[in-house]
Amino acid sequence: MKKILNNTLLNKYIVKHNIKNIFDDTILKYAQLHYYEKNEHILQADYELDYYYLFVDGKIKISYLLENGKSILLRFYTDFDSLGDVELLNNVPVRCNVEAIENTHLIALPSKILRDSYCDNPKFLKHIINSLSQKLDAIGNNSSYNLMYPLINRLSSYIVEHITDKDYIQLNSSFKEIAQFLGTTYRHLNRTFNKLESQGIIKCYDKTIYILKEEELRKLSKNIYIV
Structure with missing residues (x-):
């Protein structure tokens, strides 16, 4: 300090x-x-x-x-x-x-x-x-x-919380920090990102997340995190 x-x-x-x-x-x-x-x-x-x-x-x-x-x-x-x-x-x-x-x-x-x-x-x-x-x-x-929702819903909510008027979001936190915040492991988080990609909902390039199907993402999002 x-x-x-x-x-x-x-x-x-x-x-x-x-x-x-x-x-x-x-x-x-x-x-x-x-x-x-x-x-x-x-x-x-x-x-x-x-x-x-x-x-x-x-x-x-x-x-x-x-x-x-x-x-x-x-x-x-x-x-x-x-x-x-x-x-x-x-x-x-x-x-x-x-x-x-x-x-x-x-x-x-x-x-x-x-x-x-x-x-x-x-x-x-x-x-x-x-x-x-x-x-x-x-x-x-x-x-x-x-406690209440599977990781795919929690991750979707986390992404939705960061959406602006652009078709992508830039993550400011590391994947390790996001995993801690969502109460999961780095591996499980990575698998869930891959699942959203395989469904054509998002596309990931490092820490830039392109939103391909915002309506589908919002359906998965059950709540909004307060960060």
Whole structure:
């Protein structure tokens, strides 16, 4: 981790993500800009939360560590979000592992200062409520879907979620990351991609997926993942 001493860049992120709607200047004077390189851990389970983070640029993944040492991939973050909501309010150790999978910038605010002087601020409490409710909805939605539907339906939904106005999508995650997110193995994921190709629904060129039969793909998609 590197602390970026660049107030111009810090203020750019504050304006871009309307962070003054969450924090007053009395708190933002403590804000730091932290930079994490690809594959670097941002938070680790069972460690103390030193900073409450606002994710402002890059890509990170959130994993829950099980007692047997294995982990479950919960979500990817590619848009503005916060890290440490539960830990900050309850003053407990970090619950999840957070890892940068692209070079990432976060705004860091010291947890102790927030606990001592800001946790009863209405603007901040509203932000916390919205943040926690969105995360609960996303994790509940995705976990239920992974349990209920075969992989071909889950993969179709994942692809549909990324469709824009083009006839193809460009995957930003590795196939290993997608397999983790969908709750399967790399081999099973590869077989399912091949099955969709053999049915003439998609065509794969590395991480570019051409949509040949969008209507058929949407029929297979039973739900939409929240990523």
